[in-house]
Amino acid sequence: MEFVGLLLLALLAALVATGMLLANRLLGPRRPNPVKSQPFECGMEPIALPAGRIPVHFYVMAMLFVVFDVELVFLFPWAVVLKELGWFGLVEMALFLGIVVAGFIYAWKKGALDLEWERRV
Secondary structure, three states, X not given: OOOHHHHHHHHHHHHHHHHHHHHHHHHOXXXXXXXXXXXXXXXXXXXXXXXXXXXXXXXXXXHHHHHHHHHHXXXXXXXXXXXXXXXXXXXXXXXXXXXXXXXXXXXXHOOOOOOOHHHHO
């Protein structure tokens, strides 16, 4: 019974999102035009396509940072309720940290955390 408010909020959010998508589909203008389909870059015609491949190592590093950072944020609420959880909570957090460390070691072994990408760019 204590989650009724949360369920109502989730239902309301789903209804609003669905309503907006349906309103766009029903009321939105549908007049395709070749000029509208052209790429737009700062009000100027694009000069040329980018040459070569774009290195993604920087983005991989950023995504790994976000993933590990978000996972480790779960340590704070666990630390607050550690006394109430007892040994069960300690074992569960040890398993969680084991999985996080295994993922970190895997990324490290695959070279995703190496700074060599700076020289390859």
